[in-house]
Amino acid sequence: MIKGYILLSIAIALEIVSTSMLKASCGVTKLMPSVAFIVGMGTCFYIFSKSLMLLPLGIAYAIWAGWNGLDGIGCCSNLA
Numbered sequence: 770m771i772k773g774y775i776l777l778s779i780a781i782a783l784e785i786v787s788t789s790m791l792k793a794s795c796g797v798t799k800l801m802p803s804v805a806f807i808v809g810m811g812t813c814f815y816i817f818s819k820s821l822m823l824l825p826l827g828i829a830y831a832i833w834a835g836w837n838g839l840d841g842i843g844c845c846s847n848l849a
Contacts, residue, residue, distance in 0.1 A: 773823030780816040781836045783809055 787809030794802035821829055 770823060773820045773829075776816050776820035777824065777829055777832060780813050780820060781833060783813040783816065784837065787813055 787806050790802045790806040790809060791797075793799070794806060797803045797806075817829070817833070
């Protein structure tokens with residue numbers, strides 16, 4: 770069970786980093802941030818699927834959505 774939460778944490782962290790690479794790619798016009806985004810998101814969803822083998826879907830998705838929501842709030846607060 771702990772391994773599932775560890776995998777989920779890694780997937781969430783990777784998703785946050787990958788999303789920031791999307792902004793750095795300037796609308797997918799810069800090659801390296803774009804490649805980092807695509808590879809990062811693919812790896813993120815692969816690790817998330819592995820965590821679902823150990824955790825119930827509802828719990829895993831609630832944690833995923835909650836952390837990504839907090840990340841969104843953090844990013845939006847920097848704009849204000």
